[in-house]
Amino acid sequence: MAEMVTLTIDGREINAPAGTTILEAATDANIYIPHLCSNEELAPYGACRLCMVEITQGERARLVASCIFEVADGLEVETNTERVLNVRKLVIELLLARNNKHPALRKIADELGVKETRFPVEQKGCILCGQCVRTCREVVGVSAIGFSGRGITRKVATPFMEFPPDCIACGSCVYVCPVQFIPMKEENGVRTIKGFDYPMQKCSKCGRYFAPKKQLEYFSKITNLPLEHFETCVGCR
Amino acid sequence: MKKIKSPEELEQFRSEIQAGRNPKTPCIAICAGTGCLALGSDKIIDAFKEEISKQGLDTDVATIRETGCPGFCEQGPIVVIYPEEICYLRVAEKDVPEIISKTVINKEVIERLAYKDPTSNKRIIKNFDIPFYKKQKRYIIGNNINIDPRSIEDYIATDGYSALSKVLFNMSQENVIEEVTKANLRGRGGGGFPTGLKWKATRKAKGKPKYLICNANEGDPGAFNDRAVLEGTPHSVLEGMVIGSYGIGCHEGYIYVQNEYPLAVENITIAIEKARELGLLGKDIMGSGFDFDVVIVRGGGAFVCGEETALISSIEGRSGEPRARYVFPAERGLYNKPTNINNVETWANIPLIINKGAEWYRSIGTENSKGTKIFALVGKINNTGLVEIPMGITLREIVYDIGGGIPKGRKFKAVQVGGPSGGCIPESHLDLPVDFDALSEVGLMIGGMIVMDDLTCMVDVALYFIKFLEEESCGKCTPCREGVHQMRLILERITEGNGKKEDLETIECMGKAIIDGSLCGLGGTAPNPVLTTLRYFRDEYEAHIKEKRCPAGVCKALTT
Structure with a gap:
């Protein structure tokens, strides 16, 4: 059992295991803090800055990203102060300037009372939360995509903007994207992700296209089982 | 070179160097720092060498010393003739034969090359009589003109490595940290964090190995102070690092310097090699049994890599993106091990503090800013x-x-x-x-x-800095990446005469949110140039927006 600590969030006393983040502790206590880049399957990242909260430790009050900052005994957390809301409103307005259509963003904007962004909108779609890049690296383990450029030119990209040789077409990036920016479709035995085509494997028994060939090759490689083992779909195995 | 194995051997080596040098021998010191090199001091150095060999002068008649930056860059290339300390400014190749024959050999001053005081119109002959130097206290860079940064002998001859010797043989590790804490040295990189506390935290932190880093990623437009220290007196930085490593208890150090500083990289590389040869760096330093070595890591020149956690990422071979700083590098830094990072100038202060003592150091400066x-x-x-x-x-x-x-x-x-x-x-x-x-x-x-x-437009200045920061933002967190970009668009609009009356309020409000919300120090301070100009020169912004007028006459769209 992890050691428990006691902190207050919005005046409520909360017990949480040491080592958890404020965001996790708040979520467990049914206290809502908006967030976009945080995902419990991924290492804390702290990039979107929506989940900022104001903390007081001793004399000092400051803003921290709740998805990174770990709980501690006696920590006082406020999730809705004026300073916090000022940051969140700016962040959502800035994100709306990249994508003012997606319901997930509009919902957060509504909650914050932001009707429209003050900034000129340049539809880019992607909000650079990095969940796709991090999932590919931390969960899938292939690092087929990464970031290119810096500052405002930062983009999620494949190496040299070409066909990503390490991509296994698993579609995890598509799945985790909070704004459904990465398109994926399957047609005639081919899975297409963001314009790149990957042939699918036909099940040796039922004949159904069930998984990308590259993903099965990857499974074979990491499990040390023969590729044939994976050429039958789970239903027929 | 023979390795130095004890404090006595260091002192003996020092005496040998000093004995072999006659302080009365004329020496021509020529600034070979980046500033003077850009003004052609390399050609002047060649011309001096050529002239000396043409005239067949022996080394007891004239020697040449290629030095680091003495500071008066405006008047470069700078040449100082010793032992009289005659300072010549804006020296050209054609002046070289005359300097040799008149000043070096016949001790005559060439008035036209000496500094002309703009108020009295009088010529000032001696280097440190020039008003530019008079109010300065040059404890760190004062030696620049006296030593060839590539010569470890020059550094040792001017008391170099005596602080290291003192520390290794006469002070405990705790004493070293205590002395630096007592001196109240604060981080020269800008943050002003007390160096002694940082050292103590790294010393106390659990985990091994521990690392030590010299932050030489100086990226601010217009700044070259760290470069000049690294180029001009690399051994003081190195000596400071070895002393720090002893106090903290670590054996591996890094100097992170951007590749745009080729001369700094070259000089510190030579300094490291020479120090290793003499046994002042590496295994069993000066026979004390203490080991410490340094590796140079060259950065690609990203401004954000001056931020400690981005710098650490960069050394680890990742892209230079900051991490959340809720755990200090002193606890978990490079490769997640306790790491102490200090700026170039901070390191260069260490030998001084050890040699002259914390009490002396505290006598310079204000209540809370010493040195x-x-x-x-x-x-x-x-x-x-x-x-x-x-x-x-x-x-x-x-x-x-x-x-x-x-x-x-x-x-x-x-x-x-x-x-x-x-x-x-x-x-x-x-x-x-x-x-x-x-x-x-x-x-x-x-x-x-x-x-x-008064010919400067403050809105234009703010725009300049914001453009710089927009380009240098790593792009990881939203407020810095998007906020600074939007701020640039607003400022640009104002300078083009398309400012709206609500713009100033927007800038102020988003400025606060960017400071509060950003992940690292770059975003956390990015709005400062805008917020301070707005605070002190608000009328100028208003003239741009309301009257469509640039009072300084800089913004093109508003001056025609």
């Missing part, structure tokens, strides 16, 4: 250059007494202190002392100084 600070003094100022001043003197003294005021009789308008993270202040704040706390109260950081005259 000296090196500034790159640039912009609309008569004496552009590198200055080292005791903490506590006022900005006015730097601008007028040392800097010689504003060129062409123009009026002072503002001074930008602390690079892109700092801010601009007007004339009315010039009597502020150089002091970490006093400056931070008005929104400034301690760093480079850029002086501006």
